[in-house]
Amino acid sequence: MVQVRVAGVALDASGQHVILLKPIDEIPGEGMVLPIWIGQLEATSILVAVEQAPVPRPLAHDLMREILETLGASVVRIEVSRIEEGTFYAEITLSTPLGERVIDARPSDAVALASRVGAGIWVASAVMEDAGVPDVLTETDAAERMDEFKRFLDEASPEDFEG
Structure with a gap:
């Protein structure tokens, strides 16, 4: 297992949201990053929590x-445990009065929850090896992502968060 952090949420070339998970001991622009495509609502939820x-x-x-x-x-940790036919799977480990429990979850939901409670985020080494890509983030990319999120927050209305 590799402990990761949310390095960002971005849009790919087709306008799909993608969360970028990066090993905590690697600096931006070096090493690997794990991209996982997620829905718009989950992307918003993760960004709101991270920011x-x-x-x-x-x-x-x-x-x-x-x-x-x-x-x-309480959430002990979340793990992106495997990838099968392009679909990522995650598990949320909970500490409960009845003992530790592990719950199946979508990675986007697991990361959004972990971001709110400060739980560690882990990725199976095999998943990082199979689906990770080289991190080539530049400072300009990072600044553009932050500007994009700030624009989103400026333009968002309370109705955007209604379910």
């Missing part, structure tokens, strides 16, 4: 966090 942006109403992953806290459970 600690205020939202007018709780998002689905905020609700998940509140439910877990209310039930006395």
Whole structure:
């Protein structure tokens, strides 16, 4: 397993959202990055959590966090455990009053939840080897991503977060 962090959320050439997971011990522009394509709502949820942006109403992953806290459970870690036929699979490990439990999840939901509760994010070494790509992020790319997110927040309205 390789511990990773959210290096960013971007749009690919076709306008699809992609989350970029990077080993925590590698600097931007070096090593590998794991791209996982996700939906727009999940991308928004992850960005809101990573940037600690205020939202007018709780998002689905905020609700998940509140439910877990209310039930006395906590997220121990999440793992992107495997990839099969281009589909990534993740697991959320919970500490509960009844002991540790592992729950199957989509990587986007698992990362969004982990980003809210400060849980570690891990990727199976085989997944990183199979699906990781060289990280060629430039400072200009990073600045453009941040500008894009700031524009999103400036233009977002409370209705954009309604389910």
